[in-house]
Amino acid sequence: MSTMSEAEVRAEVREWLAANWNPDLPLVEWRGKLADSGWGMPQWPKEWYGRGLPHALARVVEEEFAKVGAVGVAKSGVRLLAAATLLEHGSDPQKKKFLRRILTGEDTWCQFFSEPGSGSDLAGATTRADLKGDFWIINGQKVWTTSAHHADHGLLLARTDWDAPKHEGLSYFVIDVKQPGVDVQQLKQMNGHASFNQVFFTDAKVPQENLVGRVGEGWKVAVTTLAHERRGADGLQPTPLKRGARVGRIHAEERAETEKANQPYKWYPQRAGRVDLIVDRAKETGANKDPFVRQEIARLMILAKSAEWTARRARAAQQQGRPQGPEGSLGKLAASHVARACARVHTLITGAEAMLTGRESPRQGIIAEILVSVPAVSIAGGTDEIQRNIIAERVLELPKEPRFDTGPFRNVRRN
Amino acid sequence: MSTSDESRVEPRRRIQFAFTDEQEQFRSAILRFLNDRSPTTEVRRLMGTAEGYDPVVWRQLSADLALPGIHIPEQYGGAGFGMVELCIVTEELGRALLCAPYFSTAVLAANAILNAGSEAQKSALLPDLAKGARLATLAVTEPDGNWDPMGIKAVATPDADGYCLEGVKSYVVDGHVADLLIVAARAPDTVGREGLALFTLGANAGGVERRPLESMDPTRKIARIDFRAAHANLLGNFDDGAKPILRTLDQAAIALANEMVGGAQALLDSAVNYAKLRVQFGRPIGSFQAIKHKLADMLLEVELAKSAAYYAAQAAALDDPEWPALASLAKAAASETYLHTAAECIQIHGGIGFTWDNDTHLWFKRAKSSEVFLGQPSYHREVLMQRWGV
Numbered sequence A: 001m002s003t004m005s006e007a008e009v010r011a012e013v014r015e016w017l018a019a020n021w022n023p024d025l026p027l028v029e030w031r032g033k034l035a036d037s038g039w040g041m042p043q044w045p046k047e048w049y050g051r052g053l054p055h056a057l058a059r060v061v062e063e064e065f066a067k068v069g070a071v072g073v074a075k076s077g078v079r080l081l082a083a084a085t086l087l088e089h090g091s092d093p094q095k096k097k098f099l100r101r102i103l104t105g106e107d108t109w110c111q112f113f114s115e116p117g118s119g120s121d122l123a124g125a126t127t128r129a130d131l132k133g134d135f136w137i138i139n140g141q142k143v144w145t146t147s148a149h150h151a152d153h154g155l156l157l158a159r160t161d162w163d164a165p166k167h168e169g170l171s172y173f174v175i176d177v178k179q180p181g182v183d184v185q186q187l188k189q190m191n192g193h194a195s196f197n198q199v200f201f202t203d204a205k206v207p208q209e210n211l212v213g214r215v216g217e218g219w220k221v222a223v224t225t226l227a228h229e230r231r232g233a234d235g236l237q238p239t240p241l242k243r244g245a246r247v248g249r250i251h252a253e254e255r256a257e258t259e260k261a262n263q264p265y266k267w268y269p270q271r272a273g274r275v276d277l278i279v280d281r282a283k284e285t286g287a288n289k290d291p292f293v294r295q296e297i298a299r300l301m302i303l304a305k306s307a308e309w310t311a312r313r314a315r316a317a318q319q320q321g322r323p324q325g326p327e328g329s330l331g332k333l334a335a336s337h338v339a340r341a342c343a344r345v346h347t348l349i350t351g352a353e354a355m356l357t358g359r360e361s362p363r364q365g366i367i368a369e370i371l372v373s374v375p376a377v378s379i380a381g382g383t384d385e386i387q388r389n390i391i392a393e394r395v396l397e398l399p400k401e402p403r404f405d406t407g408p409f410r411n412v413r414r415n
Numbered sequence B: 001m002s003t004s005d006e007s008r009v010e011p012r013r014r015i016q017f018a019f020t021d022e023q024e025q026f027r028s029a030i031l032r033f034l035n036d037r038s039p040t041t042e043v044r045r046l047m048g049t050a051e052g053y054d055p056v057v058w059r060q061l062s063a064d065l066a067l068p069g070i071h072i073p074e075q076y077g078g079a080g081f082g083m084v085e086l087c088i089v090t091e092e093l094g095r096a097l098l099c100a101p102y103f104s105t106a107v108l109a110a111n112a113i114l115n116a117g118s119e120a121q122k123s124a125l126l127p128d129l130a131k132g133a134r135l136a137t138l139a140v141t142e143p144d145g146n147w148d149p150m151g152i153k154a155v156a157t158p159d160a161d162g163y164c165l166e167g168v169k170s171y172v173v174d175g176h177v178a179d180l181l182i183v184a185a186r187a188p189d190t191v192g193r194e195g196l197a198l199f200t201l202g203a204n205a206g207g208v209e210r211r212p213l214e215s216m217d218p219t220r221k222i223a224r225i226d227f228r229a230a231h232a233n234l235l236g237n238f239d240d241g242a243k244p245i246l247r248t249l250d251q252a253a254i255a256l257a258n259e260m261v262g263g264a265q266a267l268l269d270s271a272v273n274y275a276k277l278r279v280q281f282g283r284p285i286g287s288f289q290a291i292k293h294k295l296a297d298m299l300l301e302v303e304l305a306k307s308a309a310y311y312a313a314q315a316a317a318l319d320d321p322e323w324p325a326l327a328s329l330a331k332a333a334a335s336e337t338y339l340h341t342a343a344e345c346i347q348i349h350g351g352i353g354f355t356w357d358n359d360t361h362l363w364f365k366r367a368k369s370s371e372v373f374l375g376q377p378s379y380h381r382e383v384l385m386q387r388w389g390v
Helices: A006-020 A027-037 A055-068 A079-089 A092-104 A218-232 A249-265 A275-285 A291-319 A331-355 A362-376 A384-395 B003-008 B021-037 B040-047 B055-063 B083-096 B102-116 B119-131 B242-277 B289-317 B323-354 B360-372 B377-387
Strands: A109-112 A128-132 A135-146 A153-159 A170-176 A182-187 A196-207 B136-139 B155-159 B162-173 B180-186 B196-202 B208-212 B222-235
Touching: A006 A027, A006 A055, A027 A092, A027 A249, A055 A291, A079 A092, A079 A109, A079 A153, A079 A170, A079 A218, A109 A135, A135 A153, A135 A170, A135 A182, A153 A218, A170 A196, A170 A218, A275 A291, A275 A331, A275 A362, A291 A331, A291 B289, A291 B323, A291 B377, A331 A362, A331 A384, A331 B289, A384 B289, B021 B055, B021 B083, B040 B360, B083 B102, B083 B242, B083 B289, B102 B119, B102 B136, B102 B162, B102 B180, B102 B196, B102 B222, B102 B242, B136 B162, B155 B222, B162 B180, B162 B196, B180 B222, B196 B242, B242 B289, B242 B323, B242 B360, B289 B323, B323 B360, B323 B377
Parallel strands: A109 A153, B136 B180, B155 B180
Antiparallel strands: A128 A135, A128 A153, A135 A196, A153 A170, A182 A196, B155 B162, B162 B222, B180 B196, B196 B222, B208 B222
């Protein structure tokens, strides 16, 4: 850990930005400078593209970047989960091979965890990896894979030992997605979008050096990935950039990149319920004059505000380096409640028009999209029920339920 | 804006989402004190007495911890802290269910004097409250139970050297033991926001008749007070007299919200502990998902309400323009959470939870009375909507 003061960090990053920031650089070249200087991920270790700064000082760096409008490293999608996992469990050659290209945005990543037969019970994966010579041969099916259609690499959880107990027979790999044995197909959702994929592996190959951690320790590695995923899901918007011109080649490239990354997920704001539209909609429909609706709006706003402040409390505790309190585990469950309440109140405000969809429906279809997208929130990234189990067992330390999946995995009942 | 301009700007005071180390230490000191002096055996003993509090414990929490004057400026004999610290106190008192005239004296009366009083009145009245030497309370609501001061009917008519009070106040917290009464009343022939002001008088003054009410929550006693030609002094003045009354009630709603989340936490802890101990069907009931999920939901609800209560206290301490709306937000959130947590705590305890000997009902009754004290959740939701301009 660095012992630099906030003022020293501020001075140093300002000086570095003054010397290096140039909005006319190609995006990848600029991000290369960020990676090599450590200013792109200042909280990462010094040996690996970081500066070993504590989180509070990393925020300071972010603020200085925002002041001059400097673009940061690539952060979209699964890439930072991949990076965090590799930083913790990867070999040095793996870190050397993958981390820099994650930060420059040259490589895109996806996550092959969920399967048709194992959703909540991720450790029940049955995609198999068999070692043949220098390669692991992969066969099976993954589902709900974000970005698989344009990803370069995937984080793969696969079974390498069928006689070991469930959690001990898994291994964790980095797989090259662009190879003949990997067939990516779109999966159409109930809201009409197709944001995810199902991916079929038929004798796909993973070189031995792409095993992350040891054989049989895949679950441990996957837990790291999942922990980072949940931590990122506190529902808080990233701090908006405040000042600085947005002209220059680099900004155009970044916008294009963001546009491409976000394209399949345009409905995500609707999935969260769009609490931001509630009051305006109530005023435009006149529903704000109905005392019952007013009560329901107030209930929703109280819930949404409380959820936002709870996430901020969790973040504040983390930034002060305090042990995380219960508030840190609650964000996802709170977000589900907010989304469901939003859908209910939007319906209340919209009335009969909630039967419509498409361009002629309220707000050019946005309200309809909210109503048919909200059911995803309480499932994606861990169902509400699993979240409650986690909260009850890890935070409240309640005893676990009796299990029926011990012993050799081969004998465990499954789909 | 250039960088040099920016560095001259004072660091803006901001909402803090974590308590400082000093605040946490303060909380721990209160917690230790209450663990020692206010176990439920004491709560049960005191709730059965007419006074409803232990004067020895009151003197100790005044002398050793300076709690009654925690938020009163030093120039008036207080400790000079603010709303955030006051709310740390009420949260801990709510958790322990301390039987003491704190909410009346420190939260209601001291804030009313701070908000409405002249310099001379603040200097004359506050030091005794800060020391815990004198008990006081605020009487706003009347037998119709309307918490909106616009509905006040009590009348204060000027007389030779002050005012003559006529009217009835009810649901007056600690009205039976207060030495000093602060009463909200209006000038003759005024309605609504016009003509409102606060008045002070000794509780034993002529024309004051106090009658303790049989309250559902015996740990917080309430009284009805009749004023018949009682002689009172004006606190502050009549210029927009509704303002200090509203301000005091909003501050009280925030302090009460914090008290409620403290109580809700105590109930949650109790339910979790019981779920780990109680065995049915050969396993602790806490291993069943039906119970686990209930407890996880309770935790979420308590943490959400805490966030609202803490945020409102921070906003009030900073005098953020939005804080009165947030007072209603926090009050509504904490009221529903406290009562729901209490009901679920009884449910998780099963039959034993419905018995007098089990402690859950002590908090349940505080939750039920706090739900309506200072205004029900539905009232505060409507106030919130109005204050947000919806």
